[in-house]
Amino acid sequence: MSNEWKSLKILIVDDDSFQRTIVTKVLNLLGVTQVASAADGHAAELRLAEGWDLLILDLNMPGMDGIEFLNVLSDHALNPALIFFSGEDLRLLEVAEDLARDLGIRVIGSISKPIDRSKIEALLDRVELKTAPQAKTFVQSELSEAEIRAGLAADAIRLVYQPKVDAVSLDMVGVEALLRWETPDGTLLGPGAVVPVAERSGLMFALTQAIFTTAMAQLSQWCQAGYRWKVSCNFSVSDLTESSIVRVLDDALAVSGAPAELVILEVTESKLPEDVSRVMSSLTRMRLKGCGISIDDFGTGFSSMEQLRRFPFTELKIDRAFVNGAHSMPSSKAIFESSVDLARRLGISSVAEGVEDEADLTLCRSLGVDLIQGFYIARPMFPEAVVEWAIKRGH
Known part of the structure; x- marks a missing residue:
């Protein structure tokens, strides 16, 4: 009690x-x-x-x-x-x-x-x-376009990382990089204060480039210390239609020395365009370089089986709406189970996000999910805390 x-x-x-x-x-x-x-x-x-x-x-x-x-x-x-x-x-x-x-x-x-x-x-x-009161480190007030431009110039990006673990052993296999933004007075803002404005003002590609560069530098540091964790970074569809996207990502890998095989590019399913040729070209080229490709928030959009067949996905990430509490919700459980089975049949990894309690974990294991992510495992944390967390768990 x-x-x-x-x-x-x-x-x-x-x-x-x-x-x-x-x-x-x-x-x-x-x-x-x-x-x-x-x-x-x-x-x-x-x-x-x-x-x-x-x-x-x-x-x-x-x-x-x-x-x-x-x-x-x-x-x-x-x-x-x-x-x-x-x-x-x-x-x-x-x-x-x-x-x-x-x-x-x-x-x-x-x-x-x-x-x-x-x-x-x-x-x-x-x-x-x-x-219950949380040690909450960020607020969600929205920035202006001018503030984002100034912040990008002043290196305002601070990334936190949420562990992804093996569903059976709970061994850490990777992290997802998540955006935090530090204002001049030291306040940390969440992505909701930054991303919508960046998308409206044409700054999304610059923001994504800065996030990816920061994440790759961190991945390189971890590798040098002997920690070969995969790092997932989120990309918008608009990013992937940029003609220079592959060169920009390739340059970030080259400068940091981060190995491409430890990088996963996450693309949200609900935002996949009907005209997929340019996005498919960018993702396929990055896949050829060794990066993994994840379809994020699966189940929330309307992707056809044809899109799943055509894109070079290596990972299917099932949205928390179908994971958290699914053990007591037959419809969510059915969608969850079908998604895991689909990933298995396609020969790609399944990731369940939003695992928040023991019941969620038990269901993930019973359905054969490969990897899990959520507050029951760990909250997002700064890089030094990731290492401490992993060491305490014997990794």
């Missing part, structure tokens, strides 16, 4: 008084003492300002049902975590979860009635992960 559970404020929203009583008793047994209830969405709306950490929400209620209440919750200034608790079928619960996430609500998971103590206990652990 986690001591931090005792400080959680939880509101149960359910029209069935018996269910409210049972859930309250289970939460009390788990050490949660600040528990209140509301009979429907209208009653819950009146209590939102009380600052709840977690809402446990039924779907089918008279007055304001759970789906209607989601719209109210999304417009509210406070953003409590959410668990669905319902007797509806699992497919409907999946749809409700997707809708809530689309509305920007932090969904922790779903529980089917009647209440299961072990399931609520597991989900409370995930509430800690998502709502």
Whole structure:
């Protein structure tokens, strides 16, 4: 039992008084003492300002049902975590979860009635992960075009790296390079503050070039220290249509001395163009040089099997939407399983991103996923922390 559970404020929203009583008793047994209830969405709306950490929400209620209440919750200034608790079928619960996430609500998971103590206990652990105070190092305020230009000139890029590990042994095999941006006052910004502006202002290629150059320099340092981890870097479709892209990447490899066989270029599936010839040419040329090619966020776009056949992919990276919590969501699990099987049949590696708990890991192993990535394994970290993390794990 986690001591931090005792400080959680939880509101149960359910029209069935018996269910409210049972859930309250289970939460009390788990050490949660600040528990209140509301009979429907209208009653819950009146209590939102009380600052709840977690809402446990039924779907089918008279007055304001759970789906209607989601719209109210999304417009509210406070953003409590959410668990669905319902007797509806699992497919409907999946749809409700997707809708809530689309509305920007932090969904922790779903529980089917009647209440299961072990399931609520597991989900409370995930509430800690998502709502407990974090040592968060960056904010998301958007930069201006002028600030990005100045930052590129001043070397404002700071990369963090999230480990990718073997799904069975948990041995570290590589990392994904992720953007952080340091402002003149030392604040670290996440990619959301930089990338959209760079795309709108025609600076994306310059940004990608700087990121790749920085990542290759780091890869070279690791190799010199005896750590041969693969490094994945994200590329936009616009980058890959640049006529000079292959030369720029080749130059970065040559200057740094980083081995091409340890480099993976990640391309997001949902952004693959219909006219693929120039992108395919760039990726094929980099593949000839020894780089791996990954299709990122697989399942979120509409890539045809023909595109998968034509591109020289070496890795299929399955989006977190189909991985996290898939053990309790039949539709997500079916898509997840089919994606892993597709990668296997194509003879390429499968990577599951968004692994956030033991249940996610267990499912990945049972489906035969090759590599996994997610907060359950490790959060993104700066280069020196990567080495420390790997050493502690005996790598």
